[in-house]
Every structure is written in structure tokens, then in C-alpha cells.
Amino acid sequence: MTDAVLQIETLSAGYGRFDVIHDISMSVANGEAVALLGPNGAGKTTVLRSIMGLIRHRRGAIRIAGTDVTKMPAHRVAKGHAALVPEGRRLFLNQTVEDNLRLGAMRHRRNPQKVQELLDSVFELFPVVERHRHRPSSALSGGEQQMVAIGRMMMNDPTLMLLDEPSLGLAPLAIDDMTRALVKLRQQGRSILLVEQRVDLALKVCDRIYVLSDGRIIDEKRTGELGDDGRALIDAYLG
Numbered sequence: 001m002t003d004a005v006l007q008i009e010t011l012s013a014g015y016g017r018f019d020v021i022h023d024i025s026m027s028v029a030n031g032e033a034v035a036l037l038g039p040n041g042a043g044k045t046t047v048l049r050s051i052m053g054l055i056r057h058r059r060g061a062i063r064i065a066g067t068d069v070t071k072m073p074a075h076r077v078a079k080g081h082a083a084l085v086p087e088g089r090r091l092f093l094n095q096t097v098e099d100n101l102r103l104g105a106m107r108h109r110r111n112p113q114k115v116q117e118l119l120d121s122v123f124e125l126f127p128v129v130e131r132h133r134h135r136p137s138s139a140l141s142g143g144e145q146q147m148v149a150i151g152r153m154m155m156n157d158p159t160l161m162l163l164d165e166p167s168l169g170l171a172p173l174a175i176d177d178m179t180r181a182l183v184k185l186r187q188q189g190r191s192i193l194l195v196e197q198r199v200d201l202a203l204k205v206c207d208r209i210y211v212l213s214d215g216r217i218i219d220e221k222r223t224g225e226l227g228d229d230g231r232a233l234i235d236a237y238l239g
Contacts, residue, residue, distance in 0.1 A: 003030045004063070005160050005191040006051070011060030013050045019058055020046040021215040028160065033182070033192040035202035035223075038212035044195040045087065047212070048162050051193075052084050053077040065159045079107050083158035087165045089149040093138035097129060097148050100137055104155030115155070122151035125181055143174025150181065161185070161192045167201055179204050199226075 006028040014020040021043040028034045036044050049055045051062055053074040062070045064081045072081075083104070091100050101122060108114045123130035126147040132140060137148060146166055153161055163182075167175045175198075182205045186192060196202045202209055203223045211219040 004028065005030050005032075005065055006193060007061075007063040008047075008051075009061045009063075011047075011050060011062060012058040013046060013055055013060075014058070015055060019215065021050070021212075024060070024212075024215075024217055026210050026217060026220075028191050028193050030191060031186075031189040032208070033186040033190075033194065033206040035194045035196055035206040035209040036212055037196060037199060037202060037209055040197075042212045043215040044212055045164055046215075048084060048164050048193070048195060051077070051082055051160070051162060078156065078158075080156065080158055082160040082162055083153040083156035084162040085146075085149045085153050085164060085166060087168060089145050091137045091145055091148055091152075094136060096134055097137055097140070098133040100148055101129075101133075101151050101155050104152035105157075107156065114157075118155045118157055122154050125154070125184060126151060141174070143170050143177060146170060146174065146178055147181070150178070154185075159191065161190055162195075163192065164195045165197065166194070167196065167198050175201065 004027045008024055008026050011024045012019045012022050024047060036047060038044050046055065050057060053069065053072050057070055061068060067081065069077050069081055092103070101119060102115065105115045105118055108118070128144060129147050129151055132144065137145060140148065150166070166178055170178065179201055182192065182194070186205060194202060194206060203226060206223055208220065208222050210217050
């Protein structure tokens with residue numbers, strides 16, 4: 001894929017002496033949203049951590065917009081190549097919403113105009129975040145905190161956006177709000193790799209899906225092939 005923002009080729013990675021993912025090959029095109037689905041323990045988070053340079057790679061290659069990041073340290077990957085919304089959000093709860101957002105823009109700190117433009121884009125996508133910008137993050141609901149976490153990723157202005165289980169623990173209305181925001185990001189041309197358990201969310205947001213099981217890619221489909229609820233996919237792979 002010549003326009004690939006993310007290209008993973010035969011990647012194996014894990015912890016200690018043990019591989020968690022085995023010979024993974026996948027891609028995300030420029031402006032494409034892709035979901036990585038699979039049961040608990042399949043290795044989905046390990047794929048994201050591998051992209052971010054947070055765990056050791058045994059074999060294979062990872063390229064972001066043509067740059068080989070396979071052996072790049074995490075702090076360099078985070079300088080615009082990719083940014084991650086981790087499971088559990090991991091905000092600084094004693095800091096204000098705006099302080100959390102500005103931390104995401106550390107690589108732009110010498111360009112105040114750029115930081116302000118990014119901040120405005122977050123507030124445009126999440127008006128509720130702007131209303132709470134001076135409140136401590138601990139005062140927000142789970143759904144609002146997830147908006148801040150996504151906003152912090154946006155402040156990095158990465159080539160590739162990574163999200164790990166963003167719907168986890170959220171109420172249905174908060175999931176709907178977050179889904180609409182992710183659809184808008186895709187419509188803006190952002191490249192997204194989404195790890196999720198909810199097939200319905202992935203179908204609304206993404207152009208393609210990969211299914212991961214026991215650390216291996218076992219299927220790849222365009223979301224248009226799966227129907228509105230992905231029932232066949234759920235029955236076949238996810239239970």
C-alpha cells in the first residue's frame with residue numbers, strides 16, 4: 001500500500017522471553033480508520049504498545065508514513081509519528097482539563113500559535129471540554145474524561161492516532177458522544193487505529209477491521225461487508 005500511514009510487516013513482540021503477537025501484518029491508509037478486534041487476551045494492546053515503542057520487538061518492521069520506527073524509542077515515536085489514548089485514560093486528575101490538554105502539545109511548546117490552534121480544534125470537537133477547561137479533571141464524568149484523553153492525543157497532532165478500548169466503562173450516552181467524535185476525526189482525514197471490544201462502534205467509525213486471536217491476524221474485512229451489527233463476525237470470532 002503506497003499511501004500507507006501505518007505498515008506493519010511480520011511483527012512478533014512480547015514481554016520477557018515470550019511473544020504475545022506472532023507475525024502480524026496490517027496497514028492503515030492515509031485518512032483511513034481501522035479497527036483491531038478480538039477477545040480479551042488476544043494481543044490487541046500489545047500491538048498498540050509495539051507501535052509506540054513501549055515493548056520489545058522480536059522480528060518484523062513498523063513504518064509510519066514511510067519512517068521505520070521499529071527500533072525507535074517511545075519518546076521519539078511520540079514526537080508526531082503516533083499518539084495513544086490508553087485504556088483507562090490516565091489523566092492527571094489533580095490538574096485542570098486545560099493543563100492535561102496542553103501536556104499533549106509539549107512538542108509544539110515553542111509554537112504558541114500552533115498550540116492555540118490545536119486547543120481550538122479540541123474545543124470545537126468537544127464543547128463540553130471547553131466549558132470545563134478550568135476544572136480539575138477529577139471533577140469530570142468518565143465520558144468527559146475520555147473526551148479530554150482524546151483531546152490530549154489531538155494536541156500532539158500525530159500522523160497516526162491510536163485508541164485502546166475507548167468505550168470501556170462508559171455509559172451508553174457517553175459512548176454515543178465519543179463515537180460521533182471519532183467519526184468526525186475520520187471525516188477530517190485523520191488516520192486512526194482503534195482497538196475495541198464493541199463491534200457496533202467499530203462498524204460506525206471504521207473503514208476496515210482486522211480480527212486478532214491468540215496473537216495472530218485471522219481475518220480482515222471492509223466494514224461494508226459486515227452488515228449493521230456485525231452479527232456474523234461476532235458469532236464467528238468474538239462470542
